[in-house]
Amino acid sequence: MSTKLFSPYVPRPVTLVEKTQLSDFVTRFTFEQDNGKPLAHKPGQFVNLSVYGVGEAPFSISSPPRRANITFEIAVRRIGAVTQALHALEPGAKVGLRGPYGSSFPVMKFVGKDVLIVAGGLGYIPLRSLLFYQLRHRDEFGRMVLMVGTRDPKERIFVDEIADLAASGDVEVLETVDMPDAGWKGNVGVITTLFPKVDLDAANTYVAMVGPPIMYRFVIGECRKKGMASDQIFVSLERKMKCGLGKCGHCQINELNTCIDGPVFCYTDIEAYQEAI
Amino acid sequence: MTTYTVYKEQLPELFETWSRQYALYVPGKLREGFYDLVPWKKGQEIAWEFDVAYNSPKRFLLPPKEALITFNRETYEAAPVFEAPPQILFGVHPYDVKAINQLDQLLESGSPDQNYVRRRDATVIMAFEPLTVSPPAFWASVGAASVAHGYDLYWTKIGPASFTVEVGSAKGEELLQAAGTVLPSTPGDKEGARRAKARILAKARRNGLRYNWEETPRLLSKCWDSPLWRRYSQMCLACGSCNLVCPTCYCFDIREEADDALKKGVRTRYWDGCMLESFAKVAGNHNFRPKAQDRYRHRYFRKGKYIYDKIGELGCVGCGRCVRACTAGIANPLKVFNELWEETAHEY
Numbered sequence: 001m002s003t004k005l006f007s008p009y010v011p012r013p014v015t016l017v018e019k020t021q022l023s024d025f026v027t028r029f030t031f032e033q034d035n036g037k038p039l040a041h042k043p044g045q046f047v048n049l050s051v052y053g054v055g056e057a058p059f060s061i062s063s064p065p066r067r068a069n070i071t072f073e074i075a076v077r078r079i080g081a082v083t084q085a086l087h088a089l090e091p092g093a094k095v096g097l098r099g100p101y102g103s104s105f106p107v108m109k110f111v112g113k114d115v116l117i118v119a120g121g122l123g124y125i126p127l128r129s130l131l132f133y134q135l136r137h138r139d140e141f142g143r144m145v146l147m148v149g150t151r152d153p154k155e156r157i158f159v160d161e162i163a164d165l166a167a168s169g170d171v172e173v174l175e176t177v178d179m180p181d182a183g184w185k186g187n188v189g190v191i192t193t194l195f196p197k198v199d200l201d202a203a204n205t206y207v208a209m210v211g212p213p214i215m216y217r218f219v220i221g222e223c224r225k226k227g228m229a230s231d232q233i234f235v236s237l238e239r240k241m242k243c244g245l246g247k248c249g250h251c252q253i254n255e256l257n258t259c260i261d262g263p264v265f266c267y268t269d270i271e272a273y274q275e276a277i
Numbered sequence: 278m279t280t281y282t283v284y285k286e287q288l289p290e291l292f293e294t295w296s297r298q299y300a301l302y303v304p305g306k307l308r309e310g311f312y313d314l315v316p317w318k319k320g321q322e323i324a325w326e327f328d329v330a331y332n333s334p335k336r337f338l339l340p341p342k343e344a345l346i347t348f349n350r351e352t353y354e355a356a357p358v359f360e361a362p363p364q365i366l367f368g369v370h371p372y373d374v375k376a377i378n379q380l381d382q383l384l385e386s387g388s389p390d391q392n393y394v395r396r397r398d399a400t401v402i403m404a405f406e407p408l409t410v411s412p413p414a415f416w417a418s419v420g421a422a423s424v425a426h427g428y429d430l431y432w433t434k435i436g437p438a439s440f441t442v443e444v445g446s447a448k449g450e451e452l453l454q455a456a457g458t459v460l461p462s463t464p465g466d467k468e469g470a471r472r473a474k475a476r477i478l479a480k481a482r483r484n485g486l487r488y489n490w491e492e493t494p495r496l497l498s499k500c501w502d503s504p505l506w507r508r509y510s511q512m513c514l515a516c517g518s519c520n521l522v523c524p525t526c527y528c529f530d531i532r533e534e535a536d537d538a539l540k541k542g543v544r545t546r547y548w549d550g551c552m553l554e555s556f557a558k559v560a561g562n563h564n565f566r567p568k569a570q571d572r573y574r575h576r577y578f579r580k581g582k583y584i585y586d587k588i589g590e591l592g593c594v595g596c597g598r599c600v601r602a603c604t605a606g607i608a609n610p611l612k613v614f615n616e617l618w619e620e621t622a623h624e625y
Contacts, residue, residue: 005356005357005359006357006391007345007346007357007359007391007392008388008389008390008391009345009346009357009391009392009531009544010346010355010356010357011346011348011355012355013352013353013354013355050348050544052348052349052350052353052355052533052535052542053348053350053533053534053535053539053542054533055531055532055533056531056533056544057560077560077561079560079561080560083560094353095353096348096353096355212563213563213565238559238563239557239559239565240557240558240559240565242530242531243529243531245387245388245390246386246387246388247383247384247387247390247527247529248528248529248530248531248546248549249527249528249529249549249551249556250528250530250549250556250557252551252557252575252579252583254578254583255578255579255582255583255586255587260387274501275565275566275571275575
C-alpha cells in the first residue's frame with residue numbers, strides 16, 4: 001500500500017441517508033460510509049465532520065457500535081456555521097468525515113455492575129451510544145438507571161425513545177426539566193434533584209455523565225454523597241477539538257488533549273486538573 | 278563527526294552553489310537592531326553580529342498560512358496538499374535549533390503531521406554560534422545554549438574571516454564540499470571554536486533564571502493560584518504577539534475557502550494563539566478560558582510544565598522574542614518564573 005499521499009487531515013466522503021427532527025433546533029442525521037465499511041467506533045468517541053466550503057466541526061457519535069452496518073448517527077443542535085449548513089442538507093448529500101477519534105466509555109469495566117447514566121441537555125446524544133450498546137448485551141449488566149435533565153419540555157429530545165426505554169423495563173428512567181410549561185407533569189428542577197429519588201448500591205455502581213460544563217461539579221457532588229469513589233465516575237468533556245490529533249492546541253485541559261486523552265475521562269485522572277470541571 | 282575550517286572568501290561560491298538547488302536564507306539586517314533570516318542574493322551582506330532573528334524559524338517549517346487539503350464540493354473528494362520546497366536556513370542560533378527539535382518531537386508524535394514532516398525533511402539547518410546576546414534573552418539558563426543534534430552543519434566564527442564547521446549530517450557534509458575542497462580543522466581552530474563558545478556563554482549568563490530550570494514544572498505546580506497571573510494579565514491586550522514570535526508555539530486554526538463557482542476549494546491552516554480571546558471557545562459561545570488571566574497562565578504553564586511533562590524540556594528556549602514583541606510589557610518568562618520562585622522561596 002502506498003502511504004505517500006496519506007495525510008491525517010483528509011476527510012473521506014459519507015452520505016446522508018436520513019434526517020429526523022428531534023426538537024426546534026436539534027436534528028438527528030444518519031450517514032452511510034461511502035467506503036462500505038462500518039465506522040468501527042467505540043461508545044463515547046467523536047468524528048470530525050466537514051461541510052466543504054463552510055468548515056469542519058467535532059460531533060459525538062450517537063449510535064452504538066455496529067458490526068455489519070455501515071450507518072452511524074449524530075444529533076446536532078443548529079447553532080453555528082457548520083451545524084447550520086448540516087441542517088440545510090437533504091438525504092443523498094455528502095459530507096466529509098475524519099475519525100472516529102478519542103477515548104471511549106470502558107464498557108468492559110461496567111460488566112456485572114449497576115450503571116447510572118446522567119444526561120444533561122444534549123448529553124443524551126453521546127450517552128446513547130453507550131446506552132444502546134449495553135442494551136444489546138442487557139444480561140451482562142446489573143441495574144441500568146438513566147437520568148435525563150432538560151431546560152424546558154420543548155427542548156426534550158428522543159422523547160419517544162426514552163419513553164419506550166422506560167416502558168421496556170430494561171432501564172429505570174428519571175426525568176426532570178428546569179423550567180416547566182403548563183403541560184409538564186413530571187419532576188421539576190435541575191438534574192441533581194433526581195438523586196434523592198433513587199437508591200443506588202454505591203459500591204457496585206459506575207456512573208457515566210455528559211452535560212453542559214456547569215453540570216459536572218454538582219452531579220459529581222451528588223455521586224460523592226451517595227458514596228461513590230472517583231474511579232467509578234466517567235465523564236465526557238466538551239472542548240474545541242479542531243484537528244483531532246493532539247496538535248492544534250484548542251482542546252487542552254491543562255496538559256491533556258481532549259481529542260486524544262479524552263473526551264471520556266475517568267474522574268480519577270482529571271480530578272487534579274484545575275481546568276477540567 | 279569531522280570539523281572543517283572555512284574561510285570567508287569561500288562563502289560566496291558556496292552560497293551561489295547552494296542557491297541553485299535550494300531557497301537559501303541568511304541573517305540580514307533590516308534596520309538598526311532588527312535582524313531576520315532573509316533570502317540570499319548575490320552581494321547580500323551577512324549580519325554575523327545579529328542577536329536574534331525577530332521572526333522565529335518556525336515559519337519555514339510551519340508557515341503562517343499553509344494549505345492542507347483541496348476539496349471538491351460536488352464529488353466530495355478531497356486530496357492532501359504537500360508543499361516542501363528544498364531550503365537551507367543558514368545562521369540558526371542554537372536556541373532556535375532547540376526549538377525546532379521540540380517541534381519535531383511534538384508534531385511527529387502520535388499521528389505525524391505529514392505537512393510538517395515533509396517540510397522538515399526538505400530543510401537543511403546550518404546552525405551558527407551567536408556573537409551577541411539579545412538584551413532580554415536568557416537561553417543560557419534554560420539549557421538552550423547548545424544542541425547535540427538537529428543541525429546539518431554548525432558554524433562558529435573563530436576569527437575575522439574564518440569559521441569552524443561541525444558536521445551534523447551526511448547531507449550537510451556534502452553541501453559543504455559542493456564548491457571545492459574544504460580542509461579539516463586544525464587543533465588550534467578547534468580550540469578557537471571552544472573559546473568562541475565560552476565567550477558568548479559568559480555573556481549570555483548575565484541574564485538568567487535564579488534557579489535550576491529543571492525546577493520549573495515543580496515551581497509552577499505550586500503557583501496555580503498565585504496573584505502574579507492577575508497582576509500581569511490585567512494589562513494583557515490579548516493580541517497574541519507573544520504566540521506569533523515564539524519559536525515553540527505551534528497551535529493552529531483551520532479555515533477554508535471555496536472558489537467563485539462554489540465547486541472547489543482549499544482548507545488552510547493559520548497560526549493561532551492561546552492568548553486570543555476566542556481560542557478555547559466552543560459552539561454556543563461557551564469559553565473555557567474566558568479571562569485574560571486564564572489564558573496568560575495557560576501559556577506559562579504550557580511553556581514551563583506541560584511541554585516539560587511530555588518531552589523533558591522547557592517549552593521556552595529563552596530567546597526573549599516575546600519580551601520584545603509584547604506591547605503591554607507583560608510577556609516575560611524570565612521575570613515570571615523568577616518572581617514565582619521568589620514568591621515561593623520560603624517553601625524550599
